[in-house]
Amino acid sequence: MMRFKPIAAVVLLARFLKAVVLSGIQTVQVILRASFGQRTPPPAAFLRVHFAPMSPMGASLLGCMITLTPGTTTLDIDMENRIILMHVLDASDTDAIVQGIRDDFESGLVPLFGVRA
Amino acid sequence: MMLDALVSVFLLAGGVLLLIAAWGVVALPDALSRQHAATKAGTFALAMVCIGAMLFALDWAWSWRILLILGFLLATLPVASHLLARAAVRESNLVPDASQVRLIGDDPAQASKPGSRT
Numbered sequence: 300m301m302r303f304k305p306i307a308a309v310v311l312l313a314r315f316l317k318a319v320v321l322s323g324i325q326t327v328q329v330i331l332r333a334s335f336g337q338r339t340p341p342p343a344a345f346l347r348v349h350f351a352p353m354s355p356m357g358a359s360l361l362g363c364m365i366t367l368t369p370g371t372t373t374l375d376i377d378m379e380n381r382i383i384l385m386h387v388l389d390a391s392d393t394d395a396i397v398q399g400i401r402d403d404f405e406s407g408l409v410p411l412f413g414v415r416a
Numbered sequence: 417m418m419l420d421a422l423v424s425v426f427l428l429a430g431g432v433l434l435l436i437a438a439w440g441v442v443a444l445p446d447a448l449s450r451q452h453a454a455t456k457a458g459t460f461a462l463a464m465v466c467i468g469a470m471l472f473a474l475d476w477a478w479s480w481r482i483l484l485i486l487g488f489l490l491a492t493l494p495v496a497s498h499l500l501a502r503a504a505v506r507e508s509n510l511v512p513d514a515s516q517v518r519l520i521g522d523d524p525a526q527a528s529k530p531g532s533r534t
Binding site: 319320323326327329330331333334344345346347348362363364366367368369372373375382384386388394396 | 433436437439440443444445446448449451452456457459460461463490493494497498501502505517518519520
């Protein structure tokens with residue numbers, strides 16, 4: 300059984316809340332743009348992203364966090380290759396999506412659920 | 417006075433966000449995009465409404481109950497969203513082969529290896 304790390308958990312929670320607020324605003328913008336602006340919804344797409352080695356528990360938590368952040372939904376988790384298949388509402392900036400997952404979720408989850416590759 | 421204003425801001429913001437989310441279900445083009453609006457805006461907007469209600473009550477007895485509501489929301493929303501998305505994908509057969517989907521970003525386990533970015 301791994302040791303519980305309260306500080307890492309609180310940091311993760313704070314980062315998660317930040318991501319929810321930021322991407323919530325982005326999703327509202329996407330909806331408004333799709334209905335009023337130039338009436339062209341941004342390109343939605345399926346994407347796959349590698350994730351850091353972590354326990355199944357950590358991976359499912361990462362999946363839940365990705366789903367809870369507005370604009371991205373986890374479809375499938377491939378534990379063997381460590382790849383998450385997801386659907387994104389606004390795929391115009393894929394680098395930012397990857398960066399967001401890395402910085403906000405993964406870096407917080409690895410200290411809690413990380414395993415050696 | 418200040419608190420009343422703050423409560424109003426939170427409740428109003430939550431209400432407006434829910435309205436936009438409901439409109440998103442109508443305006444977005446396909447089932448997968450729509451479930452984003454239907455489920456995810458809920459996370460953000462309902463959290464705003466709950467925080468507003470908490471500030472209005474200013475009473476631990478109510479705050480715990482509202483936090484419980486938020487907890488249940490955060491536990492059930494991703495499952496609902498995930499299953500809606502999976503059902504949509506399965507029905508429309510949009511992803512016949514997952515290995516063909518575009519892979520973005522590096523593998524963090526091999527982050528030192530350059531040039532694998534697509």
